[in-house]
Amino acid sequence: MDTTATALHGWAAGEAGRPASPDWTIPQNWAAYTPQEHATWATLYRRQMALLPGRACDAFVDGMRRLPIEPDRIPDFERLSEVLMRHTGWQVVAVPGLVPDDVFFEHLAHRRFPAGQFIRRADQLDYLQEPDVFHDVFGHVPMLMHPVMADFIQAYGHGGLRAQRLGALEMLARVYWYTVEFGLVREAGALRIYGAGIVSSASESRFCLESPSPHRLGFDLARVMRTRYRIDDFQQTYFVLDRLEDLLRLAEIDFAPLYEQVGRLDTLPADAVLPTDAVISRGDGRYHQQRV
Numbered sequence: 001m002d003t004t005a006t007a008l009h010g011w012a013a014g015e016a017g018r019p020a021s022p023d024w025t026i027p028q029n030w031a032a033y034t035p036q037e038h039a040t041w042a043t044l045y046r047r048q049m050a051l052l053p054g055r056a057c058d059a060f061v062d063g064m065r066r067l068p069i070e071p072d073r074i075p076d077f078e079r080l081s082e083v084l085m086r087h088t089g090w091q092v093v094a095v096p097g098l099v100p101d102d103v104f105f106e107h108l109a110h111r112r113f114p115a116g117q118f119i120r121r122a123d124q125l126d127y128l129q130e131p132d133v134f135h136d137v138f139g140h141v142p143m144l145m146h147p148v149m150a151d152f153i154q155a156y157g158h159g160g161l162r163a164q165r166l167g168a169l170e171m172l173a174r175v176y177w178y179t180v181e182f183g184l185v186r187e188a189g190a191l192r193i194y195g196a197g198i199v200s201s202a203s204e205s206r207f208c209l210e211s212p213s214p215h216r217l218g219f220d221l222a223r224v225m226r227t228r229y230r231i232d233d234f235q236q237t238y239f240v241l242d243r244l245e246d247l248l249r250l251a252e253i254d255f256a257p258l259y260e261q262v263g264r265l266d267t268l269p270a271d272a273v274l275p276t277d278a279v280i281s282r283g284d285g286r287y288h289q290q291r292v
């Protein structure tokens with residue numbers, strides 16, 4: 001199962017892995033990757049690239065095509081950053097794995113995407129305890145070439161720092177989870193993937209679009225802020241944007257009044273369907289029922 005920890009940028013970060021630098025960055029040390037580590041990248045890359053045509057949204061495919069992300073080697077963050085910087089002003093910086101929330105938000109607010117420096121073990125291709133270079137670079141970085149996502153993730157960084165002060169991080173984290181990590185978008189008359197947690201996962205790339213089990217609901221900000229999510233398995237609900245540009249409107253909303261309003265309502269389980277939901281497809285829930 002490769003859905004674990006995909007957005008756990010800070011939640012479980014301990015002090016054990018703290019590097020010397022205050023912003024938790026480390027050198028990527030690209031030359032030190034072993035042939036086995038590059039081979040793991042190649043296996044994951046090929047598996048996903050075979051699955052994604054017709055499933056990933058155009059912005060992802062386009063970003064991937066224009067970046068120096070190659071089949072046979074772990075990407076060099078400096079080369080990635082050069083191209084990103086020219087297009088959307090972003091950089092990729094290496095971190096040991098999970099970083100504390102405030103560090104993560106500071107990076108995003110300054111258009112630096114912290115990416116795990118390590119790659120998962122070859123015998124654990126579908127198991128992730130912390131986001132690695134494949135999840136972070138293959139999953140997230142192509143979308144950073146899209147101006148809308150570039151602005152949205154920066155705004156999320158600012159919003160995260162503010163939500164920390166307001167004690168509303170949990171509500172904001174659900175927005176990140178159901179968009180940047182597990183978001184779907186309408187495109188060309190179908191649903192397509194833009195979330196990094198999905199595009200970097202072979203099994204969830206199929207599950208989210210093809211399984212009759214999960215719900216697929218129209219995105220509604222206040223609804224999403226109330227909705228729990230799965231960190232240990234596939235999602236039970238996917239929220240669908242009408243268009244990626246809707247993220248920009250999200251970035252402009254003042255969340256503070258919403259935190260108060262939503263904070264007074266019950267939190268919803270990950271598989272809830274409300275009478276007010278815009279149901280695109282109602283799942284039968286079978287996948288998760290069988291796993292209980």
Ligand SMILES: [Fe+2]
Binds near residue numbers: 196
């Ligand atoms: Fe992620």
